[in-house]
Amino acid sequence: MPKQRIMREMILEAAFELARTQGPEHVMVKNIAEKLGCSVQPIYSYYSNMDELKQELADYTGKFFKQYIAExxxxxxxxxxxxxxxxxxxxxxxxxxxxxxxxxxxxxxxxxxxxxxxxxxxxxxxxxxxxxxxxxxxxxxxxxxxxxxxxxxxxxxxxxxxxxxxxxxxxxxxxxxxxxxxxxx
Structure with missing residues (x-):
């Protein structure tokens, strides 16, 4: 069975779920990789550093907030x-x-x-x-x-x-x- 290809959206959603369930302090590359069942390499192929990932996660969370407020x-x-x-x-x-x-x-x-x-x-x-x-x-x-x-x-x-x-x-x-x-x- 071929390995699942890790996509940027999957990484972001895994980071969001970690932040949501465990807190933002648990959003770390090793925890995201563990949640996705992969090595850290795919994460670093999409994000050059954690600041970049955390900024995108904040933007993603902001969209979640706007949707929640609208609903x-x-x-x-x-x-x-x-x-x-x-x-x-x-x-x-x-x-x-x-x-x-x-x-x-x-x-x-x-x-x-x-x-x-x-x-x-x-x-x-x-x-x-x-x-x-x-x-x-x-x-x-x-x-x-x-x-x-x-x-x-x-x-x-x-x-x-x-x-x-x-x-x-x-x-x-x-x-x-x-x-x-x-x-x-």
């Missing part, structure tokens, strides 16, 4: 459902959350960069319309919610699934009300 989005309540989706993602996929959100990002140098990378203009438009506020105020409100949501999500991702999700969601609602009050002044 859990309530189009009638963008602002709450986006935040709640991030909270639930951090709780259900803590290893992936740490891999993607808690990494050094060379393309982020400001809060505006965070908005451009993590934000969704539909949410800003939705906030602007339902609160009858200008785009800039809606964007500021949304950025505050991104920052606050990521902070709460970090708590869930590091403390584990037993931490009170409902308590976190209630806190998110309280913060949203406070940020709305500030935005409509």
């Amino acid at each position: 859990h989005l309530d189009k009638n309540d963008y602002s709450r459902s986006v935040g709640a989706a991030y909270i639930r993602l951090a709780q259900t996929e803590p290893h992936l959350y740490r891999l993607y959100m808690m990494r050094k990002r060379p393309d982020i140098h400001s809060l505006d960069d965070i908005y451009r990378k993590e934000g969704d203009p539909k949410v800003v438009q939705h906030l602007s319309e339902i609160l009858n506020i200008g785009f800039d105020k809606a964007k500021s409100l949304y950025l505050n919610m991104i920052i606050y949501t990521q902070g709460l999500s970090f708590i869930l991702a590091t403390q584990g699934p037993d931490f009170g999700t409902e308590e976190i969601l209630a806190q998110l609602d309280e913060a949203f009300k406070a940020f709305v009050t500030q935005a409509v002044k």
